Amino acid sequence: MIRVAIVDDNTFLQKAILDKLSFFEDIEVKFRAFDGTELLEKLEKNHHLDLILMDIEMPKMNGIEATEAVKHKYPQLKIIMLTVFDNDENIFKSIKAGADGYFLKEVNPQELYNGIVETLNGGAAMTPSIALKTLKLLREPVSFDESVNREEITLTSREIEVLEQLSKGLKYNAIAENLFLSAGTIRKHVENIYTKLQVHNKLEAIQKAKSNKLI
Amino acid sequence: MIRVAIVDDNTFLQKAILDKLSFFEDIEVKFRAFDGTELLEKLEKNHHLDLILMDIEMPKMNGIEATEAVKHKYPQLKIIMLTVFDNDENIFKSIKAGADGYFLKEVNPQELYNGIVETLNGGAAMTPSIALKTLKLLREPVSFDESVNREEITLTSREIEVLEQLSKGLKYNAIAENLFLSAGTIRKHVENIYTKLQVHNKLEAIQKAKSNKLI
DNA sequence: TAAACCATACGACAAAATGCGTATTTATTT
């Protein structure tokens, strides 16, 4: 059985998706949610899921933010975006957020089913019109991204130096020796870095710093 | 003052480099070593250095291995390769190992000095003939690399799954919940991963796995 | 059928990392 969740604020469209899935006996819709917040709550209690069909336009937490949050906490869960809008920005942001596929809601049942199966087999799935847009986005990089997404975070040069050594896998003591400081100071720098980047461990700090081109 | 170390197994060539550097009063040669092993030993006691001039052909531990080791432990130290050979493989491997510059030993004093200063200012330095080779190497990727460097490491699918979640910054408990296992099992998997990859922490495991295209 | 490997699980100890508070000195900015 393929365990699926549907996230959409529109009851009518939720029903439409349910109908499409009802043709296939090996798909079980474990639950539905009306926005990202509700999805995360329900996942807390039951993340015994394979895949999420996610709308984008939703109140409270939209599908892109939700995708980011889910992928961060449950990287093994597959997510297919299922939305009526196909503008470049949504597609781009969804991919960035970690979506595994992107369908328009007008997709027919069989294609949707195939897409789900392919995604679970480690592939990606999208309607042709979306695929074309994806290729174009790849050919001409940048655009909304970068400027929009990049937050205003500044690290001091010392902090960057520490972070760079951290990213090599060095321990606090080793970094302290390298920079002729006490280990306590390194720890304080790291602490300040975490606060600035709003993260709670090395890995996240390094990843966030890299995505913001700080290191 | 710019603090420099010279690593070369040939006393005669060591002297030649010393002579070239002697023209510049702001360069102080802190010590000399005859191979990578000796360099590492001396660095243990005194890594209050700015830059290392490194030969490639040396007994015990050659310049490429030494560069890798030094860069791993003391990422802030700059390293300029200084060798008589300019074959593609050496250049490529040196760059991979983290060298900040690459000069042939026939380089004249002023150019060497300029290269050192530029490197310390965050740039890179190399003789034009090397620069050309570098560009060519960039244009036609692969070659010796990949196949040579890549070791035979295989992780089980479960281990890869765990490693992927690790790379997202998840803690053992979170991964355990995601995969419906005990935290102890996750730790055992991680332990096995470390043994296979011959590393001792998350960061190194993730980096090694990525460079071997395991994740 | 053994042997080897894999996935699972627990316990124990040491080392490392994280979070929070506090404090001093120096430089920069208002």
Next chain:
DNA sequence: AAATAAATACGCATTTTGTCGTATGGTTTA
């Protein structure tokens, strides 16, 4: 001159990691 930011440093409590050993059932393979 006062306020602010940066770099340095220590201490304490707690959590997380890393390393070791051991064990069991299942699967694959020689």
